[in-house]
Amino acid sequence: MVDNLIDTTVSPKQLRFKPGGLPASFEVKVVNDSDRFASFQVEVTAAGVDADRLPDWYKISPEVSTKKPPGDVTHFQVAIVDNPVPGFVGLMNLTVRVFSMELPDEDREVLRLILEQGTGSIPLKLDLPVREFQEYPANEDEIPVRVYNPSQIETHVTLKFSGIDPTWIVDGTERQLYLPPNGQVTETFICQIPDISQAPSRIYPFAIAATHRHGSPAQVEGTLEVLPMGLVEFSATPKQQQIPTKRAWIPNWRNSPVPYTLEFENHSNLQQQVTVNIQGEDQQECTLELPDKPAELNPGQTAQSPLRVQARRHLWGRKKELSLEALATLSDQRLGNTNPTSQFLKLDVYPIIPTWLLLGGGLLLLYFIWWLSWLNPNNKFFGHQDAVNSVQFNGMSQNVVSGSNDETLIKWRVDGFFNPFANPEVEKIADTDKAVRVIRYKPVDNNVVAAGLENGEIQLLNLLAETPKLMMSFSQEKDDRVLALEFTDDSRSLFSGHGSGWVFRWDIQQNLNEAETGLNSNVEPIRSGRFKFAIYALKFVGQGNQNLAVAGRFNTLAIWNVPNPDNVAIPIPYREGGQDDYIESIDVADMKPYLMATADNQGYITLWNMESCLIEGESCEIIDQWQNGHGGQPVRSVALSNGGCYLASGGDDGRMMLWPLTNQGERAENYLSGIEVGQSLRNQRFNSVDINVLKRNILIASGSDDTQVRVKRAKRLQVLGCDRDE
Numbered sequence: 001m002v003d004n005l006i007d008t009t010v011s012p013k014q015l016r017f018k019p020g021g022l023p024a025s026f027e028v029k030v031v032n033d034s035d036r037f038a039s040f041q042v043e044v045t046a047a048g049v050d051a052d053r054l055p056d057w058y059k060i061s062p063e064v065s066t067k068k069p070p071g072d073v074t075h076f077q078v079a080i081v082d083n084p085v086p087g088f089v090g091l092m093n094l095t096v097r098v099f100s101m102e103l104p105d106e107d108r109e110v111l112r113l114i115l116e117q118g119t120g121s122i123p124l125k126l127d128l129p130v131r132e133f134q135e136y137p138a139n140e141d142e143i144p145v146r147v148y149n150p151s152q153i154e155t156h157v158t159l160k161f162s163g164i165d166p167t168w169i170v171d172g173t174e175r176q177l178y179l180p181p182n183g184q185v186t187e188t189f190i191c192q193i194p195d196i197s198q199a200p201s202r203i204y205p206f207a208i209a210a211t212h213r214h215g216s217p218a219q220v221e222g223t224l225e226v227l228p229m230g231l232v233e234f235s236a237t238p239k240q241q242q243i244p245t246k247r248a249w250i251p252n253w254r255n256s257p258v259p260y261t262l263e264f265e266n267h268s269n270l271q272q273q274v275t276v277n278i279q280g281e282d283q284q285e286c287t288l289e290l291p292d293k294p295a296e297l298n299p300g301q302t303a304q305s306p307l308r309v310q311a312r313r314h315l316w317g318r319k320k321e322l323s324l325e326a327l328a329t330l331s332d333q334r335l336g337n338t339n340p341t342s343q344f345l346k347l348d349v350y351p352i353i354p355t356w357l358l359l360g361g362g363l364l365l366l367y368f369i370w371w372l373s374w375l376n377p378n379n380k381f382f383g384h385q386d387a388v389n390s391v392q393f394n395g396m397s398q399n400v401v402s403g404s405n406d407e408t409l410i411k412w413r414v415d416g417f418f419n420p421f422a423n424p425e426v427e428k429i430a431d432t433d434k435a436v437r438v439i440r441y442k443p444v445d446n447n448v449v450a451a452g453l454e455n456g457e458i459q460l461l462n463l464l465a466e467t468p469k470l471m472m473s474f475s476q477e478k479d480d481r482v483l484a485l486e487f488t489d490d491s492r493s494l495f496s497g498h499g500s501g502w503v504f505r506w507d508i509q510q511n512l513n514e515a516e517t518g519l520n521s522n523v524e525p526i527r528s529g530r531f532k533f534a535i536y537a538l539k540f541v542g543q544g545n546q547n548l549a550v551a552g553r554f555n556t557l558a559i560w561n562v563p564n565p566d567n568v569a570i571p572i573p574y575r576e577g578g579q580d581d582y583i584e585s586i587d588v589a590d591m592k593p594y595l596m597a598t599a600d601n602q603g604y605i606t607l608w609n610m611e612s613c614l615i616e617g618e619s620c621e622i623i624d625q626w627q628n629g630h631g632g633q634p635v636r637s638v639a640l641s642n643g644g645c646y647l648a649s650g651g652d653d654g655r656m657m658l659w660p661l662t663n664q665g666e667r668a669e670n671y672l673s674g675i676e677v678g679q680s681l682r683n684q685r686f687n688s689v690d691i692n693v694l695k696r697n698i699l700i701a702s703g704s705d706d707t708q709v710r711v712k713r714a715k716r717l718q719v720l721g722c723d724r725d726e
Contacts, residue, residue, distance in 0.1 A: 452482025648684025
């Protein structure tokens with residue numbers, strides 16, 4: 001039997017300890033029974049103590065003895081200062097271990113510790129099952145926390161969540177809990193992350209603290225990472241420029257740089273820096289000026305990078321068409337690059353003395369001499385003298401009729417707009433004595449035109465007579481402006497919309513017959529409906545002239561079921577509007593009678609599928625909607641081609657636009673920004689547009705505040721798939 005080299009005595013063998021009271025002490029006597037000098041250490045362990053708890057519940061003096069010779073004695077004093085297992089009450093065994101770095105042996109003694117109900121505080125225990133959370137904006141995440149009461153006393157606990165914006169935490173950042181002795185509960189904080197503009201992508205540290213009256217507070221920490229989401233939109237305005245910016249009839253020696261604005265809209269939750277590079281074969285012919293620093297973009301912000309381009313001009317000859325590609329690069333590409341990645345910019349560089357000026361100047365001089373001479377039967381100034389409010393093609397697109405604030409209606413020859421030596425004006429149809437707000441051809445044979453006037457009067461004029469003849473004039477309320485007219489397909493009835501909100505139906509066929517025979521001079525409407533808004537647009541939707549779309553002030557849009565004797569009007573949900581918000585125009589494609597277009601003075605153009613609400617009884621479907629067609633400015637008029645493959649629009653930005661459409665009635669992918677087909681003088685607004693497809697061309701007529709009637713041509717885009725036989 002091997003002798004033990006360490007002899008240990010513990011006194012006393014049993015202790016009582018009350019947490020919060022005086023320490024309980026015992027002595028450890030250690031005798032060096034070896035044949036060498038040795039130093040000794042003492043360690044105390046208790047059953048049930050957490051493995052990760054520090055030995056802070058007792059104190060030893062001395063911590064390490066000095067080296068003692070053989071046979072010498074070392075005395076250690078051990079004091080119990082805290083409960084080894086917080087909250088435990090009862091009998092517990094303590095093991096005293098004595099060891100030496102110089103000796104291979106160790107010795108152990110056991111003593112009994114009686115733990116009484118304490119008077120001091122016991123901290124709560126908090127635990128996060130998950131400490132790291134990841135979520136996308138606009139989503140919610142659940143953050144569970146476990147709370148444990150290790151004491152023998154029931155307690156009320158206050159949990160408080162901090163570190164993250166309190167508005168993100170559903171139901172508040174505080175929770176009140178009750179925990180019984182040795183009780184445990186799991187509480188969940190729901191974090192609702194806002195949208196990308198309010199939730200930048202980064203790691204958000206948070207803490208959950210627990211307080212109660214029976215102990216010190218406890219805290220646990222974690223992190224919430226908001227993941228990157230969204231995109232950065234890239235646009236250029238304008239996409240095409242010219243040098244010089246204003247072309248003159250005389251040689252222009254100016255060669256000033258032209259500006260482009262590169263705009264970036266950060267619809268992501270990442271902070272970005274945008275660097276722009278210009279590339280392309282034509283770059284070498286240009287002098288470029290870009291900002292020295294990248295554009296700074298916080299989430300939800302818009303930034304611009306001005307680009308100035310200059311190019312050398314030739315003395316004479318044809319214009320040079322230069323193309324540049326502006327390529328944008330993001331500093332943080334976790335969501336890819338900008339959308340789109342690049343913008344293609346066009347620059348037309350005109351010569352100082354263009355060839356057309358040399359050749360055309362002489363021809364133009366001859367033309368003006370002829371135009372002012374007695375050889376020209378139309379040697380007088382023609383056209384309107386005030387704003388043009390309404391235009392419309394006849395069925396075959398040979399003629400256009402226009403009405404103006406100058407109180408006249410004029411008939412125009414379409415081919416005259418494309419012949420520089422022809423006067424497109426055919427004749428003045430009428431002097432109405434009041435401003436003309438709206439005109440409409442009578443369908444089928446187009447032999448009659450209806451004009452709605454500022455004073456509430458409606459005039460019907462015969463276009464077949466050698467001199468246009470006023471056939472009939474009627475009104476219901478004096479000075480109730482006529483803002484909209486719509487014939488039925490059979491030409492028997494005419495509907496009129498007024499500033500007062502009245503819509504009247506007039507029996508045109510019967511009244512014309514009676515007027516010719518002199519039987520009746522007092523024309524009365526055969527049907528009427530009163531709406532609570534000024535009527536700015538009327539158009540039949542669907543088959544059979546059953547449903548009349550009515551639109552106007554307060555952004556109101558409704559469908560009037562004409563045959564219904566109860567004057568039923570079905571409201572169509574639209575953006576809410578105030579007294580200054582109007583739906584200005586409606587049109588429906590003849591061959592797609594459920595495809596409807598609307599335009600309003602907030603700049604929105606909307607394409608609708610009305611079949612879903614008129615036939616299927618569901619909500620009216622918005623096929624496409626955009627506001628950037630006229631720079632966010634009011635859109636006064638829209639017109640759909642017969643086959644529904646093209647949409648024309650005119651607005652307050654002084655531009656006339658063409659929008660190619662798909663078979664489904666939305667904008668063609670390659671033409672989301674439309675095609676500009678005309679501009680007014682000094683960017684004055686367009687009030688009316690009409691569109692027709694004839695042979696290989698698309699014809700767009702317009703009337704504007706600059707007193708001009710225009711007819712523009714564009715090539716049909718049959719390769720897009722919609723316009724195959726329109």
